[in-house]
Amino acid sequence: MTTEELQTYLLEHFHWLHRHPELALKEYETTDYVKNVLKQTEGVELLDLGLETGALAKIEGKEPGPVVAVRADIDALPIMEESGLPYCSENEGCMHACGHDFHTAALLGVAKLLGEQKEQIKGTVILLFQPAEEAEHGGEKVVDTGIFEKYKIEKVFGLHTRPNLPVGTIAIAPGPFAAAVDRFLYTVKGMGCHGSAPQTGLDPIPAAARLVGSLQEIVSRRISPLETAVISVTRFTSGTSWNIIPGEAELEGTVRTFNPEVRAQIVKLMQAQAEGLEKEGYQVEFKWLPGCPATNNDEQLSELVRKEAVEEKFHVTLQHPEMGGEDFSCYQELVPGAFFHVGTGGDYPAHNSKFTVDPAALAGASRLMSEIVKKALTAS
Numbered sequence: 001m002t003t004e005e006l007q008t009y010l011l012e013h014f015h016w017l018h019r020h021p022e023l024a025l026k027e028y029e030t031t032d033y034v035k036n037v038l039k040q041t042e043g044v045e046l047l048d049l050g051l052e053t054g055a056l057a058k059i060e061g062k063e064p065g066p067v068v069a070v071r072a073d074i075d076a077l078p079i080m081e082e083s084g085l086p087y088c089s090e091n092e093g094c095m096h097a098c099g100h101d102f103h104t105a106a107l108l109g110v111a112k113l114l115g116e117q118k119e120q121i122k123g124t125v126i127l128l129f130q131p132a133e134e135a136e137h138g139g140e141k142v143v144d145t146g147i148f149e150k151y152k153i154e155k156v157f158g159l160h161t162r163p164n165l166p167v168g169t170i171a172i173a174p175g176p177f178a179a180a181v182d183r184f185l186y187t188v189k190g191m192g193c194h195g196s197a198p199q200t201g202l203d204p205i206p207a208a209a210r211l212v213g214s215l216q217e218i219v220s221r222r223i224s225p226l227e228t229a230v231i232s233v234t235r236f237t238s239g240t241s242w243n244i245i246p247g248e249a250e251l252e253g254t255v256r257t258f259n260p261e262v263r264a265q266i267v268k269l270m271q272a273q274a275e276g277l278e279k280e281g282y283q284v285e286f287k288w289l290p291g292c293p294a295t296n297n298d299e300q301l302s303e304l305v306r307k308e309a310v311e312e313k314f315h316v317t318l319q320h321p322e323m324g325g326e327d328f329s330c331y332q333e334l335v336p337g338a339f340f341h342v343g344t345g346g347d348y349p350a351h352n353s354k355f356t357v358d359p360a361a362l363a364g365a366s367r368l369m370s371e372i373v374k375k376a377l378t379a380s
C-alpha cells in the first residue's frame, strides 16, 4: 500500500470519526463503525472485548511468537465544537477535542498495514480500541475484562496527538510522563448556630480553612523536594446565609504524583489532617478516590520506539513529564509498555473548542506504529 493510498484510507475514517464524536461509555456508533471496518480488513479477526463499547481484534501471524498489543482510545468530550472544519461534529455539544478520532483512525491503519503483512508476522498483534479514557475509568474496565491474561499480551504500545509539536515529530522518554490522578473529599462537621454567637456552636469554616492551609504544607514541607506532587483544593463549599454559622463544610480536590511511594505517603498525611481536626471536636470524613496510576514507559521499549521513529525519518524530541493523567498506565501495571506523543500541529490546546489535528500526520503515525509492532515482535 503506497503512502498516498494509506492516507486516503485513513482520511475517510478520520473524517467519519470526527463527525460522530461520542462521550465515554456511550461510544455505540463509533464501536459499530470500528467493528465494521475491522470485519472488512484483510487478515484481521474480530474478538470479544466483553464491554458494551470499544472493540478488540487480532492479527495472527503464520508462525507463533510474542503477543503485542496496540491501544487507541475512542471517546470524545462534552464540548461544543468551534473549529470551523468542513467535517466538524454532527453531535451537538460533543467533540473530538483530544484527538482520539486520530488515534482510532491511526489504529485502523495499523490493522490495514499489518493485516496485509500477516504472512510475514511471527506472533500475534492485538488491536485494542478502548472506551472511556476521558472519564468513567475505561482503562480499568478493560483490565477487569482479563484480556491481557486471556490473550497473553506481553507488550503494549499507544500514542497521543500533540498540538504544539509539528507534523513529522514524536516525543518519547523512558519513565513517567503522565501522573497518577487521585481525587479527595473532606467533610468537616461542626455544629450550626447563629452568626452572632459562635460560642454556642462549632464553626466548621475556620477549621476547613486551616485544613486548606495545612494541605499546602504536605508538598512543601513533608515530601522530598526531589519528588513531584500537586495537591489542589478545587472546591470549598459551606453555608447558606450571612447570619448562620453552618453545620458543615466540604473540601474537594485532586492529588497528582509520579512515585507510588509518594502517593501512599500523601494519603496517610491527608488522613492524619482529618484526625487532627477530630481531636478538636469536629467530625471529619476523609474520602480518597483513587484514579489511574502514573504512566511508566519501559526503558527498552521507549528506546525501540525512538529508534524506529528515527528510521521512519521522524524528528524525535524528549517527552517531558506532565501532571495530567493517561489511563494507558493501567496496562503498564500489567506488562511493559511505551506511550508516545505524535506531533499534529494546530493552534489550540487539547480540550479547547477550536482544537484541530493536522490529518497529514495520519499515514506517518500508522506506519510508525506498525513498524514498532513488527520490531517488538522480533525483539524478545
Ligand code: NI
Residues within 6 Å of the ligand: 098, 099, 100, 133, 160
Ligand atoms: Ni486524550
